[in-house]
Amino acid sequence: MSDSGKSVYVTLSGLPLLVDFKWPFHSSTAGADFWVLHADAKLGNSGLHAPVAVNLSATVREVLPSMEPKDVEGPVVNALRKEVDRRQLEFVKSGKLVPVQFSSRYYDFKRNKWIFGRASDEEITKLITRKVFWHSRLLGGNVWIGDPAEALYVESTVPHLLEIARNLAESGLMTVEGEWASANAALLAQSEKFEADMKSALIELEKKHAFEDAKRAG
Template sequence: MAIALNTKLAEGVQKAAAEAGLAVVNGQESAGFNGIPTEKYTLALVSAPEGHTFTLELSAGFDITAANIAPAVRAYLLESAKRLTNPRPDVFVTLGGLPVSFTNWQWPFHLSVSGADTYVVHGGATLEDGKTAADQYLKAKVSASMTVTFAEVVAAPEQPFAEGFIYNAVRKILDQGQMELTKSGGNRQVVPVTTRYYSAKQGKFIFNDTTAQQRADYLLSKIYWLSGVLGGGAPVWIADPRDAQYLNTTVEELKKTAESLAGEGILKLDPKFEYASSTEPLMAHHAEYEHHLQDALDFTRPTFNEEMRAGHTNM
């Protein structure tokens, strides 16, 4: 462990990480997008210190041991530890069939410099199709925002409390065709997180109302891309609460769906119904998944100027 910080936050992060089966590989002082001091940590599984890592960035002085904060931080780290066992822990799949990685997010939220009454966090989303050269990746620069009023439902504007619903909001926006992925990344595209994604009555985020068939299709798409294409057949965590939130279902329902699919022989499932891997029958649907990906990409591209692009204009 090469942590270089000697702060109360660093002590708390090390303790919380250890309880989740994680090791702090590195810790350093940093700064958020607006220059506010932060502490940035690189974490890895204790059981695989040379394997995958993820970055945790928190406001300097943030008290993760507070009674209203510690349980959520613990849950976040436990989930993160599970994702680190995936071949690509940074990749999530959309309902439309886009495998997208989330990178370079600058936590925590900060007040918008435009003067608007909003909190903003910046990051990136990149299409991961397993075949495109790195310099040709399709990507987007993202500016996720929430109003100061809406922020009141979030315990803290920090990564452990907001990362899940922000990533799900980006997936939702892609499903709606309201974010374009380009080779340059273009200008920052706004992803507003509003009350339309949150049920005050139920006290939870709701991004999609899915059917049993949609959830089954989603799991197969996830296993196809994360295990079959990007993971060389390695198992993928399918009991992910972040996916359950995105699909408006439960982890138990996802496990039952996976069990049913395993019974059909289209995926391989571990005895606890938590991890699944691809099979030859699933990978035989290669053309179908490539078609879904292309359709989803086409849906995100603006069509208002296609005639002009083709040179068909009276101007």
């Protein structure tokens, strides 16, 4: 989130996403026991996007305090990021809604917590660096490092993410005040690197979908 209330969510593979949700969840018209939320995940400023229908299962609905954005937006954003990490979503110029299962895959009922995969400090450092860069590039303004959705995505804590951000600030890449960061010139000067990371991750994702398309074509 930035001062404007918007946020860039970066995947561990390096893809910056801008997600537009069409709240609220609504009951499935197919008669099945789940709820649906439409969203559009835009890939940075590439002109590519992934229109999705997030399907909330009845099992997961039971553990949610509500289906309001304040209670569910973070986990949904992270489910979308994990689907991108797993190369399940394809970014296109135009396309049909793709169903995304927001199910017990991402919830540990024994420990009563969301599970999106634990990241190493090295991965978290990359994530924060990329987030601050892409947010500054695409939206401008300050970047909320203390967003609980970010800590949830990497199975860490907000204080730990802020500690890593402060270490990055000491290197001169960004300025950190409280839970907020802003990109310094040294970080913005690395635009070629971040763009190359995004291009590489997108190529790998597209390869996977091209392979699957070829298999279906027989």
